[in-house]
Amino acid sequence: MTPEYVFFLFFAFATVFASVAVVILRNPVASAMALVAAFFFLAGIYVLLWAPTIAVIQVLVYAGAIMVLFLFVIMLLALSHQGPPLTLSLARLLGVASVAALFVALASLFLKLPEEPMTWANDPSRLQAFGSIQALGETLYTKWLFPFEAVSLLLLVAILGAVVVAKAKV
Amino acid sequence: MGHVPTSWYLILAAALFCIGVVGVLLRRNALVAFMGIELMLNAANLTFVAFARARGDLAGHVSAFFVIAVAAAEASVGLAIVIALYRARGTVNIDEIKTMRH
Numbered sequence: 001m002t003p004e005y006v007f008f009l010f011f012a013f014a015t016v017f018a019s020v021a022v023v024i025l026r027n028p029v030a031s032a033m034a035l036v037a038a039f040f041f042l043a044g045i046y047v048l049l050w051a052p053t054i055a056v057i058q059v060l061v062y063a064g065a066i067m068v069l070f071l072f073v074i075m076l077l078a079l080s081h082q083g084p085p086l087t088l089s090l091a092r093l094l095g096v097a098s099v100a101a102l103f104v105a106l107a108s109l110f111l112k113l114p115e116e117p118m119t120w121a122n123d124p125s126r127l128q129a130f131g132s133i134q135a136l137g138e139t140l141y142t143k144w145l146f147p148f149e150a151v152s153l154l155l156l157v158a159i160l161g162a163v164v165v166a167k168a169k170v
Numbered sequence: 171m172g173h174v175p176t177s178w179y180l181i182l183a184a185a186l187f188c189i190g191v192v193g194v195l196l197r198r199n200a201l202v203a204f205m206g207i208e209l210m211l212n213a214a215n216l217t218f219v220a221f222a223r224a225r226g227d228l229a230g231h232v233s234a235f236f237v238i239a240v241a242a243a244e245a246s247v248g249l250a251i252v253i254a255l256y257r258a259r260g261t262v263n264i265d266e267i268k269t270m271r272h
Binding site (some may be wrong): 061 | 175176177178179180182184186190191193201204205208211214216219222223225232234235238240241242243245247253254256262
């Protein structure tokens with residue numbers, strides 16, 4: 001049991017635990033805080049996957065910006081009281097059962113995947129550059145420049161759209 | 171024992187995705203349903219990053235970066251719609267919001 005396995009199992013179980021808490025907690029504020037915890041644990045998983053830049057972006061954008069937006073809306077609408085308890089009807093049980101079947105199908109498929117040998121990691125220079133902010137920036141600003149600019153336009157349109165939709169009177 | 175196999179990360183992503191789907195299916199609060207959607211987007215990100223490590227290809231990281239940006243745009247517009255719905259109907263319960271009309 002190398003430390004990598006120990007960290008993976010810890011972060012994986014913590015992520016799943018926090019995500020289940022998001023679904024079953026009745027108070028929306030508690031759900032949002034559990035989601036923040038899930039995003040932090042997922043950032044730990046990204047670090048284990050040699051993606052420190054994505055991990056930092058995950059914490060900054062998801063746990064920071066997006067969750068603050070969620071909490072603001074919950075408090076703006078004064079929804080921080082207990083919601084109704086989860087009721088289980090036949091339709092919901094069927095839905096959960098089919099999602100569980102989907103998980104079993106996906107997991108059995110993934111277990112059959114041949115393991116990648118990851119021979120590229122034997123090259124120290126590639127391993128050094130992989131996932132660093134410098135390598136990511138070089139890829140982003142050369143090969144992916146047009147999608148990058150398109151995303152900036154998308155964010156601008158989203159800001160304007162959010163203001164127009166949420167405003168009481170346009 | 172080398173590194174943690176990619177398939178373990180993929181199974182974790184599948185679990186996260188399924189929990190997100192259950193959240194959207196079970197919860198009647200529109201905000202919590204949105205949180206389920208965020209969980210599903212994160213599961214997709216995890217698969218991108220896992221395959222990026224397996225293949226040594228930074229395109230997976232770039233894709234995850236774009237998914238995060240699109241998720242931010244989706245969250246801002248979606249939450250604005252929730253606020254507008256609350257103004258019009260006085261509730262964010264999905265069951266009570268049956269039509270798009272006023």
